[in-house]
Amino acid sequence: MIGAENDQPVMIFRDVVKVYPLPAGDVVALDGVSFQVDRGEFISVMGPSGSGKSTLLNLMGCLDTPTSGDIFISGTRIGDMSDSELTSLRRDRIGFIFQYFNLFPLLNIIENVTFPLMLKTGKGVDPERGREVLRAVQLDDSLFTHTPTEISGGQQQRVAVARALINNPDILLCDEPTGNLDSKTGAGIMDLMTDLNKKGTTIIMVTHDPHIAEYSRRTIRIADGRIVS
Amino acid sequence: MIFWEIAKRNIRIHLLRSSLAMLGIVIGVVAIASMGILGNSMVLSVSDSLRTVGDSVIVTPHAGGGGGGFGGGGGSSSALVITEQDYQQIKRVSAPNVAIPVLQTTDRVKLGVGKDDLVSLIYGIDPDDMPALLTLESGDYSRSSSGCLVGSTFAKDNNVKVGSRISVGTDGNKGSLRVTGIIEERGMAFDVSTDSAIVATQDWFSNAYNRNDYDKVVIKVRNLDEITSVKEAIEKQMNRRDEVVDVMDTRKVMESIFQAFGQITTFVSAIGGISMLVAGVSILNIMMMSVTERIKEIGIMRSIGAQRKEVMSMFLYEAMILGIVGSIIGGILSLLGGYAISSLMLQTTEYLFVPSSLIHIVYGMTFGIIICLICGIYPAWRAANLNPIDALRHE
Numbered sequence: 256m257i258g259a260e261n262d263q264p265v266m267i268f269r270d271v272v273k274v275y276p277l278p279a280g281d282v283v284a285l286d287g288v289s290f291q292v293d294r295g296e297f298i299s300v301m302g303p304s305g306s307g308k309s310t311l312l313n314l315m316g317c318l319d320t321p322t323s324g325d326i327f328i329s330g331t332r333i334g335d336m337s338d339s340e341l342t343s344l345r346r347d348r349i350g351f352i353f354q355y356f357n358l359f360p361l362l363n364i365i366e367n368v369t370f371p372l373m374l375k376t377g378k379g380v381d382p383e384r385g386r387e388v389l390r391a392v393q394l395d396d397s398l399f400t401h402t403p404t405e406i407s408g409g410q411q412q413r414v415a416v417a418r419a420l421i422n423n424p425d426i427l428l429c430d431e432p433t434g435n436l437d438s439k440t441g442a443g444i445m446d447l448m449t450d451l452n453k454k455g456t457t458i459i460m461v462t463h464d465p466h467i468a469e470y471s472r473r474t475i476r477i478a479d480g481r482i483v484s
Numbered sequence: 485m486i487f488w489e490i491a492k493r494n495i496r497i498h499l500l501r502s503s504l505a506m507l508g509i510v511i512g513v514v515a516i517a518s519m520g521i522l523g524n525s526m527v528l529s530v531s532d533s534l535r536t537v538g539d540s541v542i543v544t545p546h547a548g549g550g551g552g553g554f555g556g557g558g559g560s561s562s563a564l565v566i567t568e569q570d571y572q573q574i575k576r577v578s579a580p581n582v583a584i585p586v587l588q589t590t591d592r593v594k595l596g597v598g599k600d601d602l603v604s605l606i607y608g609i610d611p612d613d614m615p616a617l618l619t620l621e622s623g624d625y626s627r628s629s630s631g632c633l634v635g636s637t638f639a640k641d642n643n644v645k646v647g648s649r650i651s652v653g654t655d656g657n658k659g660s661l662r663v664t665g666i667i668e669e670r671g672m673a674f675d676v677s678t679d680s681a682i683v684a685t686q687d688w689f690s691n692a693y694n695r696n697d698y699d700k701v702v703i704k705v706r707n708l709d710e711i712t713s714v715k716e717a718i719e720k721q722m723n724r725r726d727e728v729v730d731v732m733d734t735r736k737v738m739e740s741i742f743q744a745f746g747q748i749t750t751f752v753s754a755i756g757g758i759s760m761l762v763a764g765v766s767i768l769n770i771m772m773m774s775v776t777e778r779i780k781e782i783g784i785m786r787s788i789g790a791q792r793k794e795v796m797s798m799f800l801y802e803a804m805i806l807g808i809v810g811s812i813i814g815g816i817l818s819l820l821g822g823y824a825i826s827s828l829m830l831q832t833t834e835y836l837f838v839p840s841s842l843i844h845i846v847y848g849m850t851f852g853i854i855i856c857l858i859c860g861i862y863p864a865w866r867a868a869n870l871n872p873i874d875a876l877r878h879e
Contacts, residue, residue, distance in 0.1 A: 318787055318873050339791055346789020353876075357784045361493040366486065373486045374789045380486070418788070 263330055265425045265457050266292040266315065271324035273310050273480075284310040286480040287324070292426070292459060297452040299468040300461045302477035311477060312461050316349055316428050317341045329425045346374050350419025354431040356411040358403035358418075364389070365399050368417045375422055388417040392447060409440035416447060420456070427451070429460040433467055445470045487794055491801035494774065505770045506810035508763030509856060513814025513848040514821050515756030520844025521822035523749025525835035527742060532671070539708060540675050540734045541715050543574055543701040546727040565697040566729065570722065574729075577717040578703045581710070584613040585698040586676060587689045591658065593682065594651045595642055604638070605681035606652065608689025616704055618678060622646060623665030629687040632661040635679040636669045650682065658692040674734045675702040711735050753844070757851065763810075764855040771803055771863035782867050783875025796868035803860025804853070811852035818845045 273285040284307045292298060302308045313319040314326060317333055326333050329348055333341065358367045365385040372381055389399060392413040398406055403414065412432065419427055432448070433441030449470055452458050460471060468474050476484045495502045545564035566585070575583040587608030592601045609617065614625045614633070621636055623646035634644050644650070644663055652658040667678045690696060705711045715733045722729045782795055822841070826833045835841055
């Protein structure tokens with residue numbers, strides 16, 4: 256694996272095509288998409304539904320591989336990777352933030368946050384590291400031993416951000432991160448994102464909300480499987 | 485590990501349904517273990533009454549043949565006997581193992597003046613051979629030729645003690661014997677069944693009944709590995725031309741009896757096994773439910789970096805916990821159940837706390853855990869092989 260040097264792009268898409276074979280005929284979800292994400296960028300991806308946004312998100316998140324074209328994550332080509340290699344890549348290089356927070360109800364806050372770290376090390380909970388990251392997302396210490404259902408949506412999303420950050424990923428990948436929050440709480444989360452970005456975290460955010468997209472420094476617009484701007 | 489913790493917590497929050505599935509395993513373990521214990525206890529109680537140890541070769545005259553060999557005895561020539569000459573040959577081929585010649589008959593006996601006559605089995609055995617064959621409960625082996633031993637049942641039923649006198653034959657025409665010892669209970673045996681018999685000395689027997697041949701020869705084999713070779717040697721020597729003797733190897737007989745019992749035990753345990761299979765189906769069922777409910781959770785885990793085998797392990801842990809806990813509870817209940825069944829059906833629990841009975845609890849528990857794991861494999865595999873994208877989108 257090539258080392259992640261600072262001037263190397265964290266993500267490169269080169270002529271990426273994704274076709275879903277269906278009985279009624281092939282569906283071309285992405286049709287020759289090329290772009291590059293440099294370290295420290297804050298990008299939003301916008302597009303109407305059916306534009307290929309979700310497919311693009313799945314490919315960026317290494318949940319899927321392209322039909323043709325190349326994708327490089329921190330210099331590593333993901334096209335021929337096995338499921339296990341892709342999984343390790345997601346664990347070590349990518350932090351996921353979902354619209355519905357998606358914390359594990361059976362685990363408390365500290366366990367949720369350190370879950371990807373436990374996957375990586377194979378060891379038990381590291382509460383020190385968990386607390387450190389939770390403080391970085393400005394979550395109150397008294398909540399650390401609660402379960403996700405006992406805290407508010409905004410707090411849950413902060414926990415989710417902390418979980419995404421725990422393995423020091425190259426990219427923070429957000430899918431409508433404020434879609435399930437009221438505008439004030441959403442703004443709080445976006446301020447946190449901006450703050451993290453200023454400290455050097457690369458963020459790619461998929462959204463259909465132009466107000467949220469304004470927080471980013473660059474916007475990729477997609478329609479009918481192609482980048483339009 | 486965190487997946488173990490998640491498996492534990494998932495069982496705890498679905499306590500009722502987990503308990504019900506576990507109950508199936510508990511019943512399965514109890515069924516297998518208590519059936520096995522019952523079967524084994526029956527084997528043990530039967531083998532206790534069949535006290536013969538499997539170390540003897542017994543030679544009897546061939547039942548289908550004519551006379552007793554070439555020499556022809558002093559007794560009636562039509563009787564089935566082993567002649568002195570035959571005995572010497574048997575003794576020679578079975579050396580260095582002891583070949584004990586045995587005489588036997590039934591006759592009237594009287595246990596004192598005014599008492600009624602009884603009909604009793606009488607053996608004639610050389611006093612030197614008695615210790616090898618018989619263990620005494622009280623008294624001593626007979627030294628003089630008019631001494632005799634009696635079986636424990638005979639002694640109890642007829643109130644015979646060491647020193648009692650027994651007159652043998654119609655009106656005592658065969659003479660009188662003095663009891664020198666009581667033989668310990670032997671149960672049903674293949675060599676000599678002495679419990680209700682009188683054991684006189686060979687000298688006295690030969691004189692009284694005018695015999696110089698024998699009814700059977702018992703060979704005590706010291707090294708059990710030789711038992712088959714001793715048997716074969718005798719057969720080869722004696723039955724070269726004609727079937728002169730029948731040779732029985734007590735170990736073989738015991739083996740076939742225990743084999744039959746073993747089959748019965750296996751059969752009843754298999755019936756218990758069926759209930760375990762039913763329990764396995766319910767484990768499969770709740771594991772499938774558990775997977776279906778948590779598809780989205782699996783999708784999240786996979787997307788943030790959980791490997792397939794880690795997801796799989798989480799569900800296998802869950803099945804394993806159900807299996808282990810169910811089996812432990814089942815094991816404890818089996819002990820209680822085995823106790824109850826033994827005391828009800830066999831009126832004793834002495835056969836319960838022996839390794840060959842307790843092993844059935846281990847069998848039941850092992851089978852329970854294995855069934856749970858097997859029934860957990862498919863749901864776990866399903867969970868591990870879900871497409872993360874589809875699983876994430878699942879509501």
